[in-house]
Amino acid sequence: MSSIETHAKDAGYWAGQMVAVSCTRDRDSFMRIYDHFAPRVQLYLKGLGSPEAVAEELTQEALLRLWQRAELYDAARSGLSTWLFRIARNLHIDRVRREPQWVPVQDALERLDEPEDAGPSPAESYAEHVDLRNRIEQLPATQARLIRMSYFEAKSHQEIADELGMPLGTVKSCLRRAFLRLQLGVRRGA
Amino acid sequence: MTPRHHLNEATLVSFAAGALSPEMTAVAATHLEACRDCRDNLAHAERIGGLLLGQQQAAELDAAKRGRLRREMLDRLDESTQSRHDGTIQARSPDVSPGDPDGLPQPLRAYFGPTWSALRWRWVAPGVHMIRAAHTSGDTLLLLKIAPGKSMPVHSHQGTELTQILQGAYDDALGHFSPGDAADLDNETEHQPITAPGAPCICVAAMDAPLRFPGWLARKLQPLVGL
Numbered sequence: 005m006s007s008i009e010t011h012a013k014d015a016g017y018w019a020g021q022m023v024a025v026s027c028t029r030d031r032d033s034f035m036r037i038y039d040h041f042a043p044r045v046q047l048y049l050k051g052l053g054s055p056e057a058v059a060e061e062l063t064q065e066a067l068l069r070l071w072q073r074a075e076l077y078d079a080a081r082s083g084l085s086t087w088l089f090r091i092a093r094n095l096h097i098d099r100v101r102r103e104p105q106w107v108p109v110q111d112a113l114e115r116l117d118e119p120e121d122a123g124p125s126p127a128e129s130y131a132e133h134v135d136l137r138n139r140i141e142q143l144p145a146t147q148a149r150l151i152r153m154s155y156f157e158a159k160s161h162q163e164i165a166d167e168l169g170m171p172l173g174t175v176k177s178c179l180r181r182a183f184l185r186l187q188l189g190v191r192r193g194a
Numbered sequence: 195m196t197p198r199h200h201l202n203e204a205t206l207v208s209f210a211a212g213a214l215s216p217e218m219t220a221v222a223a224t225h226l227e228a229c230r231d232c233r234d235n236l237a238h239a240e241r242i243g244g245l246l247l248g249q250q251q252a253a254e255l256d257a258a259k260r261g262r263l264r265r266e267m268l269d270r271l272d273e274s275t276q277s278r279h280d281g282t283i284q285a286r287s288p289d290v291s292p293g294d295p296d297g298l299p300q301p302l303r304a305y306f307g308p309t310w311s312a313l314r315w316r317w318v319a320p321g322v323h324m325i326r327a328a329h330t331s332g333d334t335l336l337l338l339k340i341a342p343g344k345s346m347p348v349h350s351h352q353g354t355e356l357t358q359i360l361q362g363a364y365d366d367a368l369g370h371f372s373p374g375d376a377a378d379l380d381n382e383t384e385h386q387p388i389t390a391p392g393a394p395c396i397c398v399a400a401m402d403a404p405l406r407f408p409g410w411l412a413r414k415l416q417p418l419v420g421l
Contacts, residue, residue: 014248031271038267043252052212064263068270082237086244093212093243103216103331105304109223112300117233136245154211155246161204161380162353162402172353173382179204187238 015133018084026074037084038067045092051156052096062099066092083133139186147182150175197229199375205356206232210239217327217335217400223301224358224398225376299360302398305335315339333402340395348386353403355379362395364388
């Protein structure tokens with residue numbers, strides 16, 4: 005298992021690889037990204053409920069989009085893993101859940117904050133990345149569980165409440181506390 | 195218009211995770227379009243998603259399969275460089291130009307049509323008009339128009355109710371709600387909104403369980419509203 009330190013170096017390293025893809029369409033850099041992230045994206049998509057074959061196909065598609073839209077990548081705006089998370093999530097909701105409204109809504113929201121008026125950049129700097137990762141690892145067990153059920157299983161508050169036998173209000177306040185804990189020191193910090 | 199009442203952070207986490215129903219998503223997105231603070235929070239919630247994605251320990255695929263997928267990917271890199279513009283088609287709303295005051299918030303158009311002027315309000319009770327979205331996933335999505343200075347019945351919720359104020363205003367125990375504000379409520383909240391004088395209050399609300407009205411009014415109003 006890699007240490008926190010190695011993980012954090014990864015963030016800068018992958019952003020660098022992605023810059024090479026976006027500036028010079030460097031295939032070797034792209035394939036390094038592919039080799040590292042494709043299995044992770046596939047695991048994520050399987051967790052959301054796609055059968056193996058579908059997860060595999062959508063993973064290929066997600067990585068292909070990274071290549072196709074590389075020139076839109078802005079390292080100052082988001083880390084590579086965040087960008088990939090959004091692509092994979094959007095593909096899943098569009099193709100598997102077949103919610104046709106999702107993608108246009110996301111696109112419209114994204115257009116509202118063009119980089120030039122984005123104010124202090126929410127860049128995922130090395131320090132921020134370490135900080136957020138530490139905070140995730142230090143979440144109390146219940147908060148960590150609810151965060152995972154939300155992100156990796158796309159469970160609604162009510163579904164989580166039913167599954168764990170918790171009151172709905174407790175699920176919400178617990179998730180809220182987890183978010184605030186992860187946010188401290190990261191947001192508006194730079 | 196800077197909103198003073200925001201989405202609960204738990205709702206933003208679920209939005210980022212893709213864990214809201216399409217109807218809750220539509221109401222949350224209507225707030226997000228109006229609220230820079232919540233968009234910043236959403237960006238943070240997506241960063242958490244990115245980190246969790248990168249943190250996963252992926253099992254090794256067998257070498258043959260991995261090799262096949264890699265070759266397939268490399269082939270597609272060549273074929274796809276010309277057709278990069280696909281998939282970047284803008285959301286089309288041919289009948290409303292951006293900034294047209296008659297245009298409904300974009301996330302609501304799929305449910306209620308593109309413009310305010312084409313809405314077909316239905317009378318449900320004195321001073322209350324409503325449009326209920328058809329073709330929902332199971333949650334309820336409503337546009338409500340409530341006459342000014344009107345007191346709504348006290349009610350609570352079995353589940354989550356997410357409301358975004360579009361026009362007019364109301365007051366309840368939680369404060370004053372005006373356009374741009376969101377009321378993100380769960381089953382522990384009981385409230386009685388009173389609309390402000392002047393203009394009708396129009397809001398959009400998504401709920402994942404029926405409303406509960408206490409007492410005699412419930413028996414009168416519930417069948418009428420059909421909730």
